Amino acid sequence: MNYGFTEEQLMIQEICDKIGKEKIVPVREKYDETGDFPWDIVKILSESDIFGVYLPEEYGGMGGGCLDMCIATETLSKYCGGIALAFAATGLGTYPLLLYGSEQQKKKYLPDIASGKKLAAFGLTESNAGSDVGGIQTTAVKKGDYYILNGTKQWITNGGEAEIYSVIASTNKAKGARGLSAFIVEKGTEGFSFGKKENKMGIRASVTRELVFEDCKIPKENILGREGAGFMVSMKTFDKSRPGVAAQALGIAQGALDEAVKFSRQRIQFEKPIASFQGVQFMLADMATKVEAARTLVYQAAREVDLGSKNISKISAMAKMYASDVAMEVTTDAVQILGGSGYMKEYPVEKMMRDAKITQIYEGTNQIQRGIIAMNLIKEGASLE
């Protein structure tokens, strides 16, 4: 297949493929089992310059964009969607800085992220604020040269392991979502600690943890954009990060498809490889077609981001929603094609099925994505009248 990648994008793919095959495959089962954080793989990714692929050269990045990030995420996720998330979630935590950071903030934080020296994370969700961001209760109160943060963020990917956190807190409760603001908080800041570490169904190599703020004092320069811009920071971040989740889903789906094809050619029943049965063939054909359709949509969304297209919310939501639904279907079918073996931990597809599920949930559930798509359709429709 020729996706019109640049030479550099082909190199990213080649490097991530090598890392996946040689370094991730031998350890993915272990990390899935223990839930430890895969620092050894993170180190390899950083040495290979992967953390900088989507960041500007002036801040130590490789000068690529969203598509470069998606290629890396997809390729790594083919081997382990959980390990790949250390990279992808750093992207989520970095976009607010990239989009709304001042020159000074970018100079301070981006080079260490680009080199992979520091991981980032994005803290939005709370126990009462999931799909409804307006429910955020964490507060940031300005006192002189500082903001004082109080509250608890829940289910934050890379929590505890990352050094740099983009955190959304309310600076004006009365205004609801319009009273939210975005801040950079560094690990080690007084009053900032980590709470419960979740025990999850899938992506177990990724850490999901509480961020706890107790009179956490941060310099007022750490605000991203202006007060009240927090909701917009979040939404614009998601527009650009969702193709990344989509790429994660796509990679997981491709990995499962590859396993299903391999197994079906080897497994003999009724004196024939099961791949010779039309019932299995049709499943494989449908799986492959869906994966390819998802891929086209993901790359298109990423390219729109890189082209600087004006409204990317719709295509971005479509890519995230479709690719993650495909990932769930394809991984489930892969387990089916492997039969009892597919249900066993000796084979990687049961893990892929567990890993796939999260992509339908985070960075906005797929119901929320459908809502975004429909809203945009209606707006576009209205603008034609």
Add this chain to the structure above:
Amino acid sequence: MNIVVCIKQVPDTTEVRIDPKTNTLIREGVASIINPFDLYAIEEGVRLKEKFGGKVTVISMGPKQVENALREAISLGADEAVLMSDRAFAGSDTLATSLALSEGIRKTGFDVIICGKQAIDGDTAQVGPGIAAHLDIPQITYVKKIESINDGKILAERMVEEGYEVVESTLPVLITVVKEINEPRLPSLKGKMKAKKTEIKIITSEDLGIDKTKIGLDGSPTWVMKIFTPPKKEGGKIFEGSTEEVVAKLVSELQDNLI
């Protein structure tokens, strides 16, 4: 520190096939890779550079296509690449190969020369020591750890059959390395991009002003009479019974068939 790493491009196979007529390796249809041991040599070179500064030059003697191997070495952290390519080098045995390489290395300058322990195709493990001999510098073979380099001296651990030896030598030195020495890194994106742009310096026998009777077929005293795959060892025989019986059977078997 001037670090030179010698790399050889070899067929990507553990089962080398030999053309029974020409007595040479069959290379058709087999992808080429950097000799696996040389990856450890490159990594050690890059680590020395990272520790002591300086540069890593990779050098290889071989046909034009070896450029790919040299570019890969750049993507793994080497700084410069030299390809010694000339029809006059063709047919060199290990003596001629190491002479030619030593002349090439003389041109680039060196403090530490690193070779792989052996090539997986030729398998002689002679080229490294040969280079050291031609350059008249000390050599430490089968190095599994460089303990230290300072004051113009190197301290290294070399593998021997029952353990290891610690050897000290003055610089410049040639070492050959075993797999235990490090874990080679994977190529980086920056390295790959640099590798694409890097100019590979080509050196011919003319450039070296080398005596042509000492390289290539003419310079190779080794003549290959015959190359063959040794027959597989057949399974042994186990005698059963009392000690006396077994010994008697063994003695008669030896007398009848083997002596």
